[in-house]
Amino acid sequence: MITALPAARVPDPRDAPTMRWGIVGPGWIAERFARSLRRFTDQQVTAVASRSLDRAQAFAGRTGIDTAYGSYDELYASDAVDIVYVATPHTEHRSCALGAIARGKHVLVEKPLALDAAGATDIADAAARAGVFAGEAMWTRFLPKFDVIDSVLSSGMLGRVDTVIADHGEHFGPDHRIFDPTLAGGPLLDLGTYVISLAYTVLGPPATVSAVGLPANDEINGQISALLTAESGAHAVLTTTMTSTTPTTASLCGTEATLHVPGPFFMPGPFTVTAHSGASVTYDEAPGLQVDGLHYAAVDASRAIADGRLQSSVHPLADAVGTLAVLDELRTQVGIEFPVSR
Ligand SMILES: NC(=O)c1ccc[n+]([C@@H]2O[C@H](COP(=O)([O-])OP(=O)(O)OC[C@H]3O[C@@H](n4cnc5c(N)ncnc54)[C@H](OP(=O)(O)O)[C@@H]3O)[C@@H](O)[C@H]2O)c1
Structure with missing residues (x-):
């Protein structure tokens, strides 16, 4: 209900x-x-x-x-x-x-x-x-809307979440650093990290990962699509690209209801929970940009430091490391090698 x-x-x-x-x-x-x-x-x-x-x-x-x-x-x-x-x-x-x-x-x-x-x-x-x-x-993890999404997930309002669908595609011109292989360019670390982090947060560490890539040119990857499966058997269907602009939406689809975040899902803005009956409820927030939301991560750090905690309770280091482990596996499967590791 x-x-x-x-x-x-x-x-x-x-x-x-x-x-x-x-x-x-x-x-x-x-x-x-x-x-x-x-x-x-x-x-x-x-x-x-x-x-x-x-x-x-x-x-x-x-x-x-x-x-x-x-x-x-x-x-x-x-x-x-x-x-x-x-x-x-x-x-x-x-x-x-x-x-x-x-x-x-x-x-x-x-x-x-x-x-x-x-x-x-x-x-x-x-x-x-x-x-x-x-x-x-x-x-994104520190925005008020994601705190409400956490509450919706833990309340059981969605039922069992079997499907996560998210994309982050943004068109960049060839002069942007994202096209520079020496700076570990490609969409994965700039954009793909958002969709992998979302799936990791909702479904936990994946049990299986499979991915396909598409080069942007003869030097650098331009697009990756991935299917992750969770221990529960749930699927995350994810894509990221730097050659075109995609809807940048996220949907968390459960046996009772679907939570849909319109694009760009990773910025301040609204989302809607819709039951199979058609009844729905909306988190009403004006769409915002980075300047409207970066400070939440900063004050979370300030609070942790003042409390003597060495990491965030909202986004622990294990989640950042775990997300990167998934990105590592995607890179291996697609054949992306970073020329530098500093
Ligand atoms: N949260 C978000 O929404 C968001 C958005 C965009 C980017 N990011 C992240 O922020 C980081 C920076 O991205 P950005 O778009 O701000 O990059 P940027 O505009 O290129 O700025 C990066 C700065 O780093 C310095 N730098 C140090 N070593 C460098 C090197 N080897 N090559 C080039 N610059 C170097 C440069 O400043 P000096 O040379 O003057 O020291 C440069 O101005 C990335 O990791 C990206 O993932 C986050």
Whole structure:
């Protein structure tokens, strides 16, 4: 029976303890992260570091940050930083996270946590040894709408979920870093990680994985479609591409009802639960962009640090490592080799 949806349990982002953030890799996502923190939280972004002092100063000027460094190491050593947000390309996540951890800093690393499960495990192990927080900024998991989806799933409202269908396809021009093989380009780590993470969260670690790929050109994969089966026997049917724009929807289909998230499913926005009778209930939220949601992952980290926890309870490191293990298997099956592992 379809009743009203539970309320989101996500606390007010402004109530989170204030941490002093340092940003490394002042690119596209870093700017949205800095603006999201400024607009929606009491977190302080105290420093930014680039491989070039000019770029760090330009970013600091645009986003109102006091201190700009011309090397990442200077930021890791700064006494004015509690936690480092790693916003470099995937290939650099492991080395940046390990560099910050070695200086005793907490780390929140953009998705994916590393290039592969082994690199992610290195980060998790180093953080545990150093007694600092480490987390993957898989921002979708921290959005209020996904907290409500968690409640819907645990309430049994959908019945037994036998089918998960999700896609993330976005058309990129050939000048974008996603076309660069030396930066582990291709859709898998930028876009595919969202659909694999969703399936992993809903169905748990897969029992079987099968995948097919389609090259974008003679250098790089452009598209992957995957079928995962869960221990329960449930199926996840997933696809990701960087050569075309797809609906970017997600459907969690149960024996009692179907939960449908319109595209883009990984951003703030509404979803609907519809019973087989046709009765439905909608989570009503205005569609939003990264700037409207990145801060939820940040304040989750701040709360964990203030509580003395070394990882998120919403998105534990095991989920980030487990998702990467699935991505590793997909790559093996499709024949994608990353030329670099740093
Ligand atoms: N959550 C989301 O919605 C979302 C959206 C987009 C991207 N991301 C993630 O965020 C990460 C960064 O993506 P982005 O789109 O922001 O990338 P970007 O615009 O290219 O920015 C990355 C920055 O990293 C620095 N960098 C360090 N080593 C580099 C290298 N070897 N090559 C190029 N740049 C290097 C560069 O800054 P300096 O040279 O100035 O230091 C660059 O500005 C990726 O892992 C991606 O998956 C997340």
